[in-house]
Amino acid sequence: MSRQDAAETEPASVGAETYVSASRRIDVSPLAAAGAVPDRRRFCWLHPEEPDLLAVGATAAVTVDSPDRFETADDRLTELFGAVDGPDAPEIAAPRAVGGFAFFDGNTVPADTQSHWRDFDDGTFVLPRAQIVAGDDATWLTVTVPEDEHSELSSQLDGWADRLTDAGTHDGTEPEATAFHWSLSREEWERTVDDVIGRIESDGLDKVVLAQELTVDLDAPVPVAPVLSRLRETYPNCTTFCFSPTPGRTFFGATPETLVALADGHVQTEALAGTTDRGETAAEDTDLADAMLGDEKYQVENRIVADTIADALRPVADDVTVAEPSIKRITNLQHLHRPITATVPSETSVLSLAERLHPTPAVGGSPRRAASDVIRDVEPFDRGWYASPVGWVDGDGDGTFVVGIRAGLTWDERLALYGGAGIVTGSDPTTEYGEVRSRFEPILDALEVELP
Numbered sequence: 001m002s003r004q005d006a007a008e009t010e011p012a013s014v015g016a017e018t019y020v021s022a023s024r025r026i027d028v029s030p031l032a033a034a035g036a037v038p039d040r041r042r043f044c045w046l047h048p049e050e051p052d053l054l055a056v057g058a059t060a061a062v063t064v065d066s067p068d069r070f071e072t073a074d075d076r077l078t079e080l081f082g083a084v085d086g087p088d089a090p091e092i093a094a095p096r097a098v099g100g101f102a103f104f105d106g107n108t109v110p111a112d113t114q115s116h117w118r119d120f121d122d123g124t125f126v127l128p129r130a131q132i133v134a135g136d137d138a139t140w141l142t143v144t145v146p147e148d149e150h151s152e153l154s155s156q157l158d159g160w161a162d163r164l165t166d167a168g169t170h171d172g173t174e175p176e177a178t179a180f181h182w183s184l185s186r187e188e189w190e191r192t193v194d195d196v197i198g199r200i201e202s203d204g205l206d207k208v209v210l211a212q213e214l215t216v217d218l219d220a221p222v223p224v225a226p227v228l229s230r231l232r233e234t235y236p237n238c239t240t241f242c243f244s245p246t247p248g249r250t251f252f253g254a255t256p257e258t259l260v261a262l263a264d265g266h267v268q269t270e271a272l273a274g275t276t277d278r279g280e281t282a283a284e285d286t287d288l289a290d291a292m293l294g295d296e297k298y299q300v301e302n303r304i305v306a307d308t309i310a311d312a313l314r315p316v317a318d319d320v321t322v323a324e325p326s327i328k329r330i331t332n333l334q335h336l337h338r339p340i341t342a343t344v345p346s347e348t349s350v351l352s353l354a355e356r357l358h359p360t361p362a363v364g365g366s367p368r369r370a371a372s373d374v375i376r377d378v379e380p381f382d383r384g385w386y387a388s389p390v391g392w393v394d395g396d397g398d399g400t401f402v403v404g405i406r407a408g409l410t411w412d413e414r415l416a417l418y419g420g421a422g423i424v425t426g427s428d429p430t431t432e433y434g435e436v437r438s439r440f441e442p443i444l445d446a447l448e449v450e451l452p
């Protein structure tokens with residue numbers, strides 16, 4: 001086993017040592033490089049407004065499983081970045097930690113369990129062995145190793161460059177679907193929506209996001225890199241991402257929703273809630289969008305999210321600005337959308353903001369705790385990392401987290417897809433059933449799999 005492999009199976013513990021990194025230019029896109037390492041832990045990040053990023057392997061890992069998981073991750077990542085001797089390279093090439101959190105805390109699944117979310121802890125971050133970031137002018141490879149491998153750094157850079165530009169490796173063939181398993185049948189779903197509306201009315205809740213899990217049996221593993229490439233092409237204004245905390249188990253998708261981005265004290269987030277179809281023509285598209293903009297139920301659904309986000313930011317941020325509702329049009333749907341911006345002091349970390357915001361009522365509900373209780377009570381499956389924060393953090397505490405929706409988990413020859421819809425008083429169970437099915441389209445279309 002090479003030293004690269006040894007470090008991946010047993011990541012060094014934080015604080016135990018120091019690390020060194022070095023960077024050089026490379027002539028391969030992060031997405032193409034992802035296809036060259038199908039057997040590795042990978043994190044891929046194709047964000048519409050950020051440089052493409054691929055992270056491979058793990059020089060160090062931080063896993064957290066306490067109710068203070070965001071704070072603990074923040075502290076431990078600060079410690080970790082403090083132990084990395086930075087590269088003499090442009091800022092864009094600086095090492096980042098990549099990963100995310102489960103939807104609920106207390107979610108850590110024991111290693112010997114059958115749950116398909118095993119290896120996805122309450123929170124997991126990785127300081128990658130190799131990272132590729134595509135800037136405007138150049139693409140950078142950064143390799144980070146424990147200090148005692150310092151003398152090998154230059155040969156490891158060359159080794160990774162060769163390996164990541166190896167166009168001969170592929171992620172496998174196109175699978176066919178052989179069976180579909182729904183967490184709730186159509187009748188059960190409609191009954192559950194009615195039950196949730198009853199609880200909203202009797203317990204004085206504003207909103208609960210109810211989700212479905214659809215597990216698909218396949219006749220071959222999902223070819224992750226080609227699927228990411230199709231998602232990127234088909235959903236260009238979404239963030240296509242993947243994260244495998246262990247090789248062979250990958251959470252991936254193309255999400256329209258950013259939880260929070262922090263860069264130099266500037267915060268960007270959004271209220272994304274309210275859904276309608278795409279029209280067949282531009283005129284029909286506009287009619288559907290106008291109908292949603294003028295509909296009180298959608299306005300309420302979105303306002304709950306915007307108000308909750310703004311209220312969560314105000315104690316720590318200045319200039320919290322919530323835009324008027326507009327339409328975010330993605331390839332298969334249109335959403336009601338309000339961008340939200342703010343400024344924060346320079347010492348604020350993106351993880352502390354993610355902690356304040358997750359879960360927004362776009363994926364949880366309002367009030368947060370009561371809605372979460374309803375979700376735990378009525379959803380007959382483990383949300384795992386569905387609808388949770390996934391993203392990256394740098395040594396300054398800046399970074400971006402998206403909300404892991406329009407997403408699925410794949411392992412062996414299986415795929416578990418997740419989709420939810422916001423339930424408020426007045427929601428129609430049949431409409432919401434159709435909405436949830438539409439959440440599976442991006443990934444199923446990328447695999448050319450049709451729902452029965």
Ligand SMILES: C=C(O[C@H]1C=CC=C(C(=O)O)[C@@H]1O)C(=O)O
Pocket residue numbers: 209211257272273274275335361362363387405406418419420421422439
């Ligand atoms: C919960 C999901 O979407 C949320 C994001 C946008 C619009 C939503 C809605 O209209 O219900 C959902 O709240 C999902 O895709 O699984």
